[in-house]
Amino acid sequence: MxxxxxxxxxxxxxxxxxxxxxxxxxVGKGVFYWYFSSKEEFFVEILKSAQTDLRRRQQAAIGDETxxxxxxxxxxxxxxxxxxxxxxxxxxxxxxxxQEKFAPILRHGQQVAVGDVARHVKDAxxxxxxxxxxxxxxxxxxxxxxSHLARTYLYERxxxxxxxxxxxxxxxxxxxxx
Amino acid sequence: MxxxxxxxxxxxxxxxxxxxxxxxxxVGKGVFYWYFSSKEEFFVEILKSAQTDLRRRQQAAIGDETxxxxxxxxxxxxxxxxxxxxxxxxxxxxxxxxQEKFAPILRHGQQVAVGDVARHVKDAxxxxxxxxxxxxxxxxxxxxxxSHLARTYLYERxxxxxxxxxxxxxxxxxxxxx
DNA sequence: ACGTTTCTTGACCGTGCGGTCAAGAAACTC
DNA sequence: GAGTTTCTTGACCGCACGGTCAAGAAACGT
Numbered sequence: 001m002x003x004x005x006x007x008x009x010x011x012x013x014x015x016x017x018x019x020x021x022x023x024x025x026x027v028g029k030g031v032f033y034w035y036f037s038s039k040e041e042f043f044v045e046i047l048k049s050a051q052t053d054l055r056r057r058q059q060a061a062i063g064d065e066t067x068x069x070x071x072x073x074x075x076x077x078x079x080x081x082x083x084x085x086x087x088x089x090x091x092x093x094x095x096x097x098x099q100e101k102f103a104p105i106l107r108h109g110q111q112v113a114v115g116d117v118a119r120h121v122k123d124a125x126x127x128x129x130x131x132x133x134x135x136x137x138x139x140x141x142x143x144x145x146x147s148h149l150a151r152t153y154l155y156e157r158x159x160x161x162x163x164x165x166x167x168x169x170x171x172x173x174x175x176x177x178x
Numbered sequence: 179m180x181x182x183x184x185x186x187x188x189x190x191x192x193x194x195x196x197x198x199x200x201x202x203x204x205v206g207k208g209v210f211y212w213y214f215s216s217k218e219e220f221f222v223e224i225l226k227s228a229q230t231d232l233r234r235r236q237q238a239a240i241g242d243e244t245x246x247x248x249x250x251x252x253x254x255x256x257x258x259x260x261x262x263x264x265x266x267x268x269x270x271x272x273x274x275x276x277q278e279k280f281a282p283i284l285r286h287g288q289q290v291a292v293g294d295v296a297r298h299v300k301d302a303x304x305x306x307x308x309x310x311x312x313x314x315x316x317x318x319x320x321x322x323x324x325s326h327l328a329r330t331y332l333y334e335r336x337x338x339x340x341x342x343x344x345x346x347x348x349x350x351x352x353x354x355x356x
Numbered sequence: 357a358c359g360t361t362t363c364t365t366g367a368c369c370g371t372g373c374g375g376t377c378a379a380g381a382a383a384c385t386c
Numbered sequence: 387g388a389g390t391t392t393c394t395t396g397a398c399c400g401c402a403c404g405g406t407c408a409a410g411a412a413a414c415g416t
């Protein structure tokens with residue numbers, strides 16, 4: 001299935017034919033339709049499993065941290081690392097959000113991610129580290145920074161993860177001023 | 179051409195056929211291929227003209243402002259307003275970045291936008307309002323916040339522009355802490 | 357050993373696509 | 387108003403797509 005993700009990522013969903021997928025896998029077409037009921041379902045499967053994998057990684061990395069602000073930082077860092085290791089998925093995610101068929105799945109996953117961050121933000125507020133604001137908006141903004149910097153610096157310019165992560169967290173914590 | 183953009187936005191680029199486009203326009207297929215050499219070229223034309231329109235709006239809105247920080251704020255605000263007025267284009271832009279054929283065009287436009295912001299950031303640094311950091315990274319982060327909040331609050335949740343703009347600028351200026 | 361279920365094959369089908377083009381209609385000369 | 391250029395039409399073409407299915411190979415149970 002990783003094979004399929006790679007193909008989709010290279011050419012895009014529509015331009016990649018089932019024919020090409022099975023050829024790359026070295027199997028007949030029938031075997032594809034034995035395991036998946038359609039090209040669409042196959043794609044959804046790829047998206048879902050990538051999402052859960054990413055979440056697992058985030059959770060695992062955050063596990064030891066107790067400080068909410070640190071949890072956010074580590075979450076950003078680990079997400080960037082995951083996206084770097086799964087270059088293919090970034091474009092696929094981005095494409096999927098734009099298609100009505102796939103958007104709900106993507107939105108759900110992203111809502112989970114935003115929820116995670118928002119929880120840490122709330123915790124930080126409770127501890128008085130962040131002044132009271134809408135936690136959801138802050139979390140959304142953080143996700144926005146993360147994903148845009150990932151695209152620009154990780155994929156287009158291939159810069160080292162740690163450096164990008166450092167820039168991302170610095171901006172999220174202090175903004176332009178401060 | 180706005181008609182075409184709408185169709186593409188509703189169904190996506192590939193699933194929208196030339197047949198449908200000309201039907202929606204109420205003309206024959208030949209007239210499409212008289213003015214455009216391919217579906218692809220037509221799409222590129224839509225993207226380019228939208229990009230220049232957005233930029234014009236940004237520049238016009240910023241025109242009177244002299245304070246660099248205010249320029250950034252007004253730029254964010256006006257961009258959000260434009261995206262709200264051209265709902266169709268958001269998905270189209272997002273889709274186009276993921277396709278190798280169209281990505282260069284999109285990247286160029288976005289680089290121009292980032293360049294604009296980065297210039298204001300530099301100015302603000304010169305005036306001592308922002309401490310020295312990489313202006314390009316800051317500008318990229320701002321664009322990231324803007325576009326993600328636009329998607330979430332403007333399109334998915336249909337919240338008022340001013341409120342979203344206020345949240346976006348606040349985060350960009352002060353981050354979580356500050 | 358043999359029946360049965362689980363997989364695998366690839367030729368094949370109907371469909372709808374992007375793009376063409378012979379045929380004309382309008383609009384524009386002079 | 388004849389001649390020429392600028393548009394417009396829609397039937398048509400070749401093709402490649404997603405998906406099917408009859409046929410058979412492996413694997414398994416007994």
